[in-house]
Amino acid sequence: MSQTKTPLRGRLAARRSPDSGRLAGPGSLLTSDVGVVAPDAEGQLLAEYALEHGLRPSAQRPSVWAYIRQLWRRRYFMISFATARNVAMYTEAKLGQLWQVLTPLLNAGVYFLIFGLLLHINRGIPNYLGFLVTGVFVFNFTQRAFISTSSVMTDSLQLIRALQFPRASLPLAYVMIELQQMLLAIAVLIPILLLTGEPVTWYWLLAIPALLLQTIFNVGVGLLSARLGSQVNDFSQLLPFLMRTWLYVSGVLFSIATVSSNFKVVALLELNPAALYITLTRNALMATQRESAPGSKPYNKALCNIWHTLGHKKGAPEKYQTLSAYCHYVGANPAHFWYYAAGWAVLALVAGFWFFWRAETRYGRG
């Protein structure tokens, strides 16, 4: 029987690299081929033989739609993975799950101490504490989505090498963890806003679509960051610097309009996704922000001038601070912010998904 295999082996060897050809060469210990090649595979190449019998390459990337279906089937896996990670994160700490709330509170406290009390950059911003805390929490959501997903593939290498599942479920689960943290942060934020005198209005409901768009955006950047982090080892070293720069240009600590008098620079900064989500959330939750945003009321030269001379000074009475509403907006038109925010979300999701999916079979390599 083994003689009948010779033609196939010969053809295979001839087609292949000298390396594998050597295998069948003289002096090889490959003496038995019994059962190795099917009788009907006679004279056929192995690849053709495999495809003819309906076999598929084991490391084949599924189509986009099949991949989305697989991900949908793993939704409970993602949820339990996220919950499990969340629980494991604080199990060793004495205060345990309390840290989920303490972390955002301390974050806000530190920024308020430095930027609000020591550096006095709250010039012209009514309810600076609320402004700051909202900005920090919203920015933190995107920042954490970026940073935590950058290490997810290397952290879960054992799991990836052990089980076959759509790899995108890992970064998605991490973004879910961050979303859960964000919801807790909002639970901390609301009493802060109420204590600083913000009224409860129907506008608060607008925070929901703002958060939704931001979450979609974060899923996109999470997928992007997961692949970059797994393949470019220098990425995670660079990330903290990128994030800090992004923090300073996104109007978290100060109003973007005060950064520059150049219309184009301001517009560019305002339209960066982090700044957009922050502004939309602030406008939804804070009446002081909504009503003092330049351009939010019909232009009135006299009132605007009062703001310019009195309102933007430190410690100015609130009735002057909010007069900025009567000035022209600087930079981009605030009426279009929702469109830009939605555009960023869709762009990030599509690009991130596509970028991650392209490397689906390669994450196990480590």
Added chain:
Amino acid sequence: MAEPMVVVDDLHVVYRVYGAGGDRGTAATTLLRILGRKRRASIREVHAIRGMSFVAYRGDAVGVIGRNGSGKSTLLRAIAGLLPPEQGNVYTAGEAALLGVNAALLDDLTGERNVILGCLAMGMSRQEAKDRYPGIVDFSGVGEFIDLPMKTYSSGMGSRLRFAIAAAKSQDILLVDEALATGDAEFRVKSHNRIEELRADAGTVFLVAHNLEEVELTCNRVIWMERGRIMRQGEDVISIIDEYIATSGGAPIMRDPVTRARIKAQTAEAAKS
């Protein structure tokens, strides 16, 4: 006509290892390297599989033997689709599941969560995972430790639980990577029987083991690997294993027919109960 389940066609697998040494590792040497546009010395390519071709059929139990580092585990990972081939390809009919000692799940989580997560990751529904849970815990024999984090488990307990999780689902192709090496005698009989069952439903089983008697008992075909290549393969299991033992200088297996009959009877007994 035999139905092929796994076709391995001129497979090459290469690992890229970072930080493999060679460089003194200071900032100055790195800068000089980058300025000199030299290739990074500390990336080393390890050519783990160097051109393998074979076909396995439905109903086959293929034993993979060879020295440590000969590429056995890498081969199984490539068949499972977990490692991408550098060249050539692996074709499979249906899904392949890998059972291995190194298939660690999440060490800082409890055994209980690991069971549920493992089931969900394999694509079970929540209800299915819940239904399988008692069976998995029972099979693993981890008992009261199930609600402790897995990092507190002994290596034997950990691998028993992982085996139990991975073996919970019937698969078309089952890849067993020394999963049986760490268990105690009782667990080995249990897992041996589970493999037999899975083989009956599954179709094809690959077994990597250093315990050659285990291979002889379970497998109808053997692949002997040496440095990423096939040394010998075929259905004459006994002669290949004998030759492997002869070249590696180990003690020959005593094939006392009475002992073999007793082992077979024992496993059959355990399967019934």
